[in-house]
Amino acid sequence: xxxxxxxxxxxxxxxxREYTAAxxxxxxxxxxxxxxxxxxxxxxLDEQFASWRLIVDGLVERPxxxxxxxxxxxxxxxxxxxxxxxxxxxxxxxxxxxxxxxLLQAAGxxxxxxxxxxxxxxxxxxxxxxxxxxxxxxxxxxxxLVDAFHPQTILAYAMNGEPLPVQHGAPLRLRVExxxxxxxxxxxxxxxxxxxGYEWYAGV
Ligand SMILES: Nc1nc2c(c(=O)[nH]1)N[C@H]1C(S)=C(S)[C@@H](COP(=O)(O)O)O[C@H]1N2
Ligand SMILES: [Mo]
Numbered sequence: 001x002x003x004x005x006x007x008x009x010x011x012x013x014x015x016x017r018e019y020t021a022a023x024x025x026x027x028x029x030x031x032x033x034x035x036x037x038x039x040x041x042x043x044x045l046d047e048q049f050a051s052w053r054l055i056v057d058g059l060v061e062r063p064x065x066x067x068x069x070x071x072x073x074x075x076x077x078x079x080x081x082x083x084x085x086x087x088x089x090x091x092x093x094x095x096x097x098x099x100x101x102x103l104l105q106a107a108g109x110x111x112x113x114x115x116x117x118x119x120x121x122x123x124x125x126x127x128x129x130x131x132x133x134x135x136x137x138x139x140x141x142x143x144x145l146v147d148a149f150h151p152q153t154i155l156a157y158a159m160n161g162e163p164l165p166v167q168h169g170a171p172l173r174l175r176v177e178x179x180x181x182x183x184x185x186x187x188x189x190x191x192x193x194x195x196x197g198y199e200w201y202a203g204v
Contacts, residue, residue, distance in 0.1 A: 016177035025091040030167030033122035049171040061108035097156030101149040141191040152177035
């Protein structure tokens with residue numbers, strides 16, 4: 001039993017490889033949505049996301065909302081890691097952001113909480129028709145709690161020392177870094193691509 005506990009602890013603590021500034025990819029391409037065309041997103045962009053809020057709700061004891069300025073004031077983590085896309089390309093980027101675990105701890109998960117789901121601003125399939133299901137085409141993803149509380153799981157607002165560009169997910173991007181897993185985003189019905197035939201966690 002002790003051994004089993006030890007094993008679980010080590011698995012949780014395993015870190016994805018981190019690189020140095022010299023390893024940064026000179027170009028890191030923008031994939032999927034590079035400029036969300038919705039009016040709502042465009043007006044947020046115009047005011048540099050001043051009225052944008054990250055909303056934490058669901059199975060939490062203390063629902064919360066954070067402005068970008070508030071997130072920047074919280075303890076941050078910077079990491080240079082490699083993004084491996086299931087489609088066969090990689091790029092190394094530097095990311096700075098708020099550890100997701102901090103926000104979840106502050107929110108206080110209820111006993112029945114098991115996954116964290118992220119709803120994004122962009123619609124890959126184009127803007128849904130007026131009167132249509134507005135949420136239908138929205139990008140979303142989900143992770144389990146082990147990954148949610150992993151020390152390298154951050155909500156990044158900066159890339160390579162600069163505010164996160166739109167094509168890379170401004171104002172906020174989830175970076176989940178887990179060893180032995182290839183692509184956490186393009187990776188069964190637990191997210192946008194999963195709905196389109198890819199497996200959750202890319203099947204790993
Ligand atoms: N909101 C949102 N997140 C997304 C995507 C997207 O289109 N929209 N594409 C995913 C895929 S398949 C990859 S490979 C990476 C690409 O990130 P990049 O555009 O910054 O290179 O973002 C992932 N997360
Ligand atoms: Mo991808």
